[in-house]
């Protein structure tokens with residue numbers, strides 16, 4: 075209604091002027107013919123009344139618009155496709171599976187229902203858990219069988235972690251794929267809880283493309299960026315800090331993670347030890363049948379021993395892969411430096427949580443013991459662990 079009035083008020087004024095000119099010429103025209111036809115010219119009063127009436131409507135509409143401005147479309151703060159709605163993450167095929175466990179936390183009032191599909195010792199899943207636990211967010215876990223993967227039947231995306239997120243007042247279940255996407259979406263929400271999950275989702279639209287290996291992939295190109303909305307105060311210091319945080323999150327995903335598998339599967343014995351550790355912390359005895367568990371342990375350890383060798387070559391790790399792991403951890407502790415407790419200062423930031431989360435995936439393996447003995451990453455690691463286990467991030471949540 076308001077916009078119709080607005081069109082009327084602007085175009086009508088032009089119409090009025092044109093109409094006035096036409097009237098003038100039509101009167102002259104009529105007069106000429108009148109003299110020829112010798113009949114009385116039509117009265118001017120009706121035209122004048124109409125003109126005045128239309129002008130009054132125009133002014134009225136203008137005033138109406140002034141005092142009742144038409145509703146503005148929301149201003150989008152990023153360059154993603156504005157036409158995309160949140161429904162691209164919606165999935166109505168999610169099966170009702172009994173969660174393997176439920177993790178509690180103090181942040182119960184967020185109005186979010188979260189279910190994490192995961193492998194307990196997948197570094198990307200450990201990263202998401204470290205993030206959720208740091209903020210004290212309660213969530214459910216569905217442990218995926220790494221061989222059968224029947225729990226992921228509902229999803230076209232077949233990797234873990236997958237987070238199913240539902241806002242408690244909405245019937246829509248949103249499927250969030252990829253650890254860094256999950257963390258950036260929830261991280262943006264935690265900056266300003268009033269923005270709501272569904273409005274944040276609009277900023278993380280995946281792009282489909284064919285990668286260098288000719289495979290069709292979908293990727294959220296801005297997955298290391300947080301959305302700050304109007305709360306962000308731009309300073310050079312802020313920008314440098316955020317840039318560093320993004321760079322190191324990316325480093326964790328693209329470089330650091332590649333140190334892990336070749337190290338924990340370095341020998342067949344280490345691979346077997348690693349899988350027995352995975353079975354213990356993933357509660358495979360509870361979650362899978364005995365035969366399933368034994369197949370996963372022995373087939374998995376054998377396969378991963380060979381995969382570890384291939385990955386070592388692919389990522390050009392040193393002959394003794396431990397050295398590459400030590401180098402990466404030294405690079406990280408050098409970046410944190412000795413003047414601050416964490417890269418984030420007094421509390422871990424998303425880069426601290428990413429490196430910590432990934433490293434925690436090998437905590438029970440021989441490689442981790444060697445790492446503590448040969449580098450100084452221990453104090454930083456256990457400091458982050460304390461903040462995660464005690465939900466220090468909960469205090470940072472703003473409503």
Ligand SMILES: N[C@@H](CCC(=O)N[C@@H](CS)C(=O)NCC(=O)O)C(=O)O
Pocket residue numbers: 193196197198220232233234235251252253254327
């Ligand atoms: N970029 C993804 C990588 C996830 C990923 O590679 N996950 C592995 C497990 S660690 C996976 O699910 N691989 C497929 C499979 O195991 O079938 C993320 O950050 O979440």
